[in-house]
Amino acid sequence: MQPTLANLTEEAQRLKAAGRIDEAINAYRRAVSLYPGNGVALHNLAGALGDVAAHAEAETMAASALKTGLDAPETWLVLARAQLGQGKLEPSRKSYAEVIRRRPDMLPAQFEMAQLVWMSTGDREAALADIRAAAARPGAPVMLRFLEAQALEFMEEPAGARAALEPALQHADCPSEILALAADIEARLGRPDLAVGLAERAFAMAAGHPGALEALIRARLAAGDGEGASAAAADLTRRQPGNQHALALQATAWRMLGDSRYRDLYDYGRFVSVDPLDVPKGWADLDAYVLDLAAELKQAHPFRTHPFGHSVRYGSQRPHILMLQTPAIAAFLEALQGPLSRHLQRIGQGSDVLTRRNTGRVGMIGNWSVWLRPGGYHVDHVHQEGWLSSACYIELPPAVNAGGKEGWLRFGRPGIPVAGGPEAEHWVRPEPGVVALFPSYMWHGTEAFTGTQPRLTIAFDLVPI
Structure with missing residues (x-):
């Protein structure tokens, strides 16, 4: 009995989750073979090929999926990434625009489009135009402001990044990601006490999230609290022993404290x-x-x-x-x-x-x-x-x-x-x-x-x- 498309897709997803990406791609290929012309099967194969940077074939599969009448923003996003991976900048920009036209609040597409325009032109305003237009829409996700601030920080505009976050910071339920980013920016602007306050808010909201703990460590280092930073870094490295940023933060705290363990790491x-x-x-x-x-x-x-x-x-x-x-x-x-x-x-x-x-x-x-x-x-x-x-x-x-x-x-x-x-x-x-x-x-x-x-x-x- 021929397996259903749903069964083949579930099998491929299990293989992918287990890190067996080549076998997952083979399962997706089988789905395309058994269900030729099915847009979903073609989309899934295109996405998996993109995951292994097989960009040329990913572009072919994504374009074929769109030709079947599948018009999902996710498929346009797979196409945009495949084109970008091959250095096809203008076709990629057009595909990202199609994603954003269909779903202005798709955060990965907005971020990647802004990055593409920035890398291609160096034009800050052009790079931020789509994010800002989407953020101005009624009911727009507050995380669009987070993307704007991230982009401005990477453009070496920390004051502008901090200003972009201000409206969100006024809300009691401000997401921890925004609080953590604001803490990092305050430290960069030379205001470590404000950084610590924001990082503590982020950690209180999302104590189990490693990103919030990392932000707290960074803020304590900026404020000169080596003991507090070291204790928090020890907690983080216990949770994530392979996290190289956590090890760097621990080493930085040890260096601040004059701890000999620093030199063991930085030999x-x-x-x-x-x-x-x-x-x-x-x-x-x-x-x-x-x-x-x-x-x-x-x-x-x-x-x-x-x-x-x-x-x-x-x-x-x-x-x-x-x-x-x-x-x-x-x-x-x-x-x-x-x-x-x-x-x-x-x-x-x-x-x-x-x-x-x-x-x-x-x-x-x-x-x-x-x-x-x-x-x-x-x-x-x-x-x-x-x-x-x-x-x-x-x-x-x-x-x-x-x-x-x-x-x-x-x-x-x-x-x-x-x-x-x-x-x-x-x-x-x-x-x-x-x-x-x-x-x-x-x-x-x-x-x-x-x-x-x-x-x-x-x-x-x-x-x-």
């Missing part, structure tokens, strides 16, 4: 390595490989400015860069094997939060390329979902070797406001064809650089398998 000599890539097959030497890799990466960067929610400033970021199958990019994983193997051996296995997870094998959970313009930099940050993070240098400006630290990778300066303003402790001077590997919980950023030449890198996050 740069042991946990940070810098090694040249291997020369992959097909290239005579590393210089030749890096030159070809640089040329291919530059062709893959379609944006004018940085995305929301990332560390890049004054530059562009291309996600899923290793999905591209141009020759030098396709050879990158081969080039990485030697330095990665040496790093895993160097850090070894132990009882600390980093090395106790070292199985000797890793999987990549994200990869991207960053092309910084002169004056560009990375704000200090950590990689919450990773275990090991990286920076691989492909093309560098002359300022890197000018005698200062322009364009260098730095470690140790928190990417949040902290009383006393702790500074960076360790730097790595970049070299073309070299990869730096380090714990994902380590605060890291880059120094801005001058001149006329850009800075081009590949980065990725790894987890044990």
Whole structure:
């Protein structure tokens, strides 16, 4: 007996929830095969393909679903994401517009549309236009103001972000997410006491939510309450031992308190390595490989400015860069094997939060390329979902070797406001064809650089398998 579409869909959903995404995609393919021309089956397959960054096929499936007469905003959203993943900026913008026309309060679509317009144009007002129009509608969700504030913060407009949240903050039932964001902004604006008050409100409303606890820790660090921050961070790391941001907050509190456990986490000599890539097959030497890799990466960067929610400033970021199958990019994983193997051996296995997870094998959970313009930099940050993070240098400006630290990778300066303003402790001077590997919980950023030449890198996050 032929299974029903509902049964096939339920099977695929179970597989996806279990992390068996390839098997889930096969189940969705079977549904499309057994029910050809069914818009829902095509939509489900398109969505799953998008989850694994198979953007070209996802676009084909989503477009086919729409041709069946399925006109759901969710399907337009799958199409928009698939087009964006291929660098098709204008078609993607039009598809996002179709989502918003059908459902102005669909928050992910509004956020992604704003980000796309911002990255493509650098025009703040144009990027925020749809969010603001939707927020002005009677009965609009208050979280649209949250999106506006988030976007403004990522555009380096903290005062504007705080103003966008003000109407929502006047309500007794203000969502904890808005309270937490407002706390972070107040700390950034140099008002730590207000930050603590807002974070405490958020935590009281959503004590079981890790995001509210993280906001409280950040506010206490801004106010100089090392003991309170450390106690809350210990609670958070117990709840989420793999949360790299939680570990960074705990380390920051220990540093404030002069606790020796800080140096156990931030042992740069042991946990940070810098090694040249291997020369992959097909290239005579590393210089030749890096030159070809640089040329291919530059062709893959379609944006004018940085995305929301990332560390890049004054530059562009291309996600899923290793999905591209141009020759030098396709050879990158081969080039990485030697330095990665040496790093895993160097850090070894132990009882600390980093090395106790070292199985000797890793999987990549994200990869991207960053092309910084002169004056560009990375704000200090950590990689919450990773275990090991990286920076691989492909093309560098002359300022890197000018005698200062322009364009260098730095470690140790928190990417949040902290009383006393702790500074960076360790730097790595970049070299073309070299990869730096380090714990994902380590605060890291880059120094801005001058001149006329850009800075081009590949980065990725790894987890044990």
